[in-house]
Amino acid sequence: MDGQTGHGAISKLAVRDQLLTARRRRPLAEVGAAARAIADALLDAPEVRRAASVACYVSVGGEPGTTELLDRLVAAGKRVVLPVLLPDNDLDWAPYTGPGSLAPARRGLLEPVTAPLGVEAVATCDAVLVPGLAVGADGVRLGRGGGSYDRALGRVPVGTFTCVLLYDDERLPVVPAEPHDRPVSAAATPSGITRFR
Structure with a gap:
């Protein structure tokens, strides 16, 4: 690990900790209102309205x-x-x-019990909606650190609508980044859709 990458990883840990703490403190009513507003914004977005297939996820925790x-x-x-x-x-x-x-799975997740389609299936979707903790003004997404979604986003064809779902205060001017981080093209928050490129 070079100095730049090491610094990025350390910065990410600090920012992740702050963001996760803020999520744990968010009132349940705000979480529910945010979910409805984000669903409305995404279903109104032309990229999702036109999509025949959408990759998404089951939210957990905050x-x-x-x-x-x-x-x-x-x-x-x-x-x-x-x-x-x-x-x-x-x-x-x-x-x-x-x-x-859906059924309970490892790490407190809910996962589909239907037949798996393979890791490349995400590449066939017209819109890809992903979790995150924050996003920078350049579309760089900060995840939880497992690298799962960076790998998945690496399979998505250029030009596909890729969008992270966040609270409004998780759109930041900049987030710490490392070379493997994959940017998204948009962020969906309760106040609407922000497109990055």
């Missing part, structure tokens, strides 16, 4: 909720695929067909 978003995507006739965490922290993908298609 993340902006995705339950309503997932159900509204399915109700709108979208093919929705969700991640399945592999032992090496890579992500496989499987169809979401409703709450009954």
Whole structure:
């Protein structure tokens, strides 16, 4: 690890800790209101309205909720695929067909019980919605540090709508970055969609 990368990793740890603490303190009513506002913004976005297939995820803990978003995507006739965490922290993908298609998995996650489609399935989606802790003005996303979504985003064709779901105060001027970090093209927050390029 070179000095630059080491500094980036240390900076990320400090920022992650601050952001996770702020999420734990967020009132439940605010979390619910944010989930509804983000779902509205995404379903109004032309990139999602036009999409036949959408990669998304099941929110956990203090993340902006995705339950309503997932159900509204399915109700709108979208093919929705969700991640399945592999032992090496890579992500496989499987169809979401409703709450009954989910089961508890490792690390407190809910994952689809439908047949997996392979790690490359994310590349076939018209819109890719990902979790994160923050995003910089350049679209660099700060995740939880496992690298799962950076690997998945590396498989997504250039020009695909890639969007991180966040609270408004998690859009920052800059976030610490390392060479492997994959930027996103947009952020969805309760106040709407911000596009980066």
